[in-house]
Amino acid sequence: MVFVKNRSLTFQSLSDQELIHLILGESDRNHCRLMQEELYERYVDKVYFKCISIVKDAHLAQDLTHDILVKVLIRLLDFKSTSPFYGWVSAIAYNSCMTLLKQRSRHRTLDLDSADTDVTEESIENENSELREMQLDQLEKIMEELNEKDRLILLMRYQDDMSVVEIGQILELGDSAVKMRLKRSRDRLAELFKSLGV
Amino acid sequence: MKDHLKEHSESLRQHLTRQFQSRDQKKAPSEELKSQVFQSIDRIQLLADMFELFTVDFGNIELKMIDTISKGNDTSVSTDADPDET
Numbered sequence: 001m002v003f004v005k006n007r008s009l010t011f012q013s014l015s016d017q018e019l020i021h022l023i024l025g026e027s028d029r030n031h032c033r034l035m036q037e038e039l040y041e042r043y044v045d046k047v048y049f050k051c052i053s054i055v056k057d058a059h060l061a062q063d064l065t066h067d068i069l070v071k072v073l074i075r076l077l078d079f080k081s082t083s084p085f086y087g088w089v090s091a092i093a094y095n096s097c098m099t100l101l102k103q104r105s106r107h108r109t110l111d112l113d114s115a116d117t118d119v120t121e122e123s124i125e126n127e128n129s130e131l132r133e134m135q136l137d138q139l140e141k142i143m144e145e146l147n148e149k150d151r152l153i154l155l156m157r158y159q160d161d162m163s164v165v166e167i168g169q170i171l172e173l174g175d176s177a178v179k180m181r182l183k184r185s186r187d188r189l190a191e192l193f194k195s196l197g198v
Numbered sequence: 199m200k201d202h203l204k205e206h207s208e209s210l211r212q213h214l215t216r217q218f219q220s221r222d223q224k225k226a227p228s229e230e231l232k233s234q235v236f237q238s239i240d241r242i243q244l245l246a247d248m249f250e251l252f253t254v255d256f257g258n259i260e261l262k263m264i265d266t267i268s269k270g271n272d273t274s275v276s277t278d279a280d281p282d283e284t
Contacts, residue, residue: 033236040232048227062227070238129206132213139217158211158218 011038016085020076036073044069046086047093053143053159054097054152064100068093090160094152094170101148128190142192150185157182 011019011034019035026032047068052061072089079088134142143151156162156170168178 036239037232037236040235044231045223045226049223049225052225053221062231065227066231066235066238069235070242073235073239074242129210132210134213134217136217136220140221143221154214155218158214159221161215161219 011035014038016042017081020079020081020085023076039073040069043072043086043089047089050090050093050155050159051097053155054148055100056144056148056151060100064093064096068096071096087160087166090156090162091166091170094156097148097152098171101152104148128186131186131190131193134193138193138196141196142189145192146185146188149181150188153178153181153185154189 014022016039019039023032023035023039026035044065048061048065051064051068052058055061055064068089071092075092079085146154153167153171156167162170164175164178164182167173167182168175171178171181173181
């Protein structure tokens with residue numbers, strides 16, 4: 001009984017992994033729901049922020065967040081507890097955003113699968129060294145101007161600190177293609193930064 | 199030279215990571231989203247239960263029925279032709 005009364009508090013103190021383990025072993029649907037709600041609360045704002053940062057449309061971002069969280073909570077069995085849960089949620093979120101952008105690009109005939117050119121990360125990042133001067137308010141302005149696919153890859157790389165390999169796994173691209181795409185997105189970031197006239 | 203490039207590249211990456219991670223992340227979706235998400239989960243759960251009913255459970259019920267019928271048949275056969283009686 002004590003456990004039931006303090007259930008929400010008990011759940012808050014649990015790690016993601018512990019909570020998922022309990023959800024998967026719980027036969028009582030009401031208890032299961034309470035634990036799913038706790039996971040929902042932990043991630044809803046983070047997922048929504050990712051979506052709105054990419055699609056820049058509150059309604060669409062909310063629809064995407066809905067689909068992503070339903071997928072996450074339904075597919076908990078697929079989560080491998082050896083990796084961080086947030087990384088798994090992020091991968092599902094980026095995949096869903098990617099699918100949406102691909103669907104849109106079919107209509108707009110945008111090229112999301114650009115050429116694969118061998119490049120090194122070091123040489124690329126040095127080309128945009130002026131970005132070291134960029135401040136937070138400037139970044140916010142520039143993010144408004146960038147297109148969705150640039151925002152997506154930059155968020156993966158810099159907001160979620162994903163490696164080139166991790167990005168490649170989500171975008172289904174080779175390392176060189178990811179690096180090239182990052183370069184192009186960073187080039188546009190640098191161009192927009194210069195256009196601010198600072 | 200390569201180390202120098204790597205160092206510069208790393209410092210730019212760190213700067214961009216800091217800036218991106220410092221962005222205001224306080225944007226939140228509407229309150230209704232939670233009920234929408236759990237309604238969708240309930241709907242999916244209901245479909246899964248129905249699917250289970252018509253596959254696993256229906257299969258079990260079918261097996262029980264066949265079992266009962268065959269037992270009934272066995273009884274009638276055994277009474278008709280009980281070797282001990284003959």
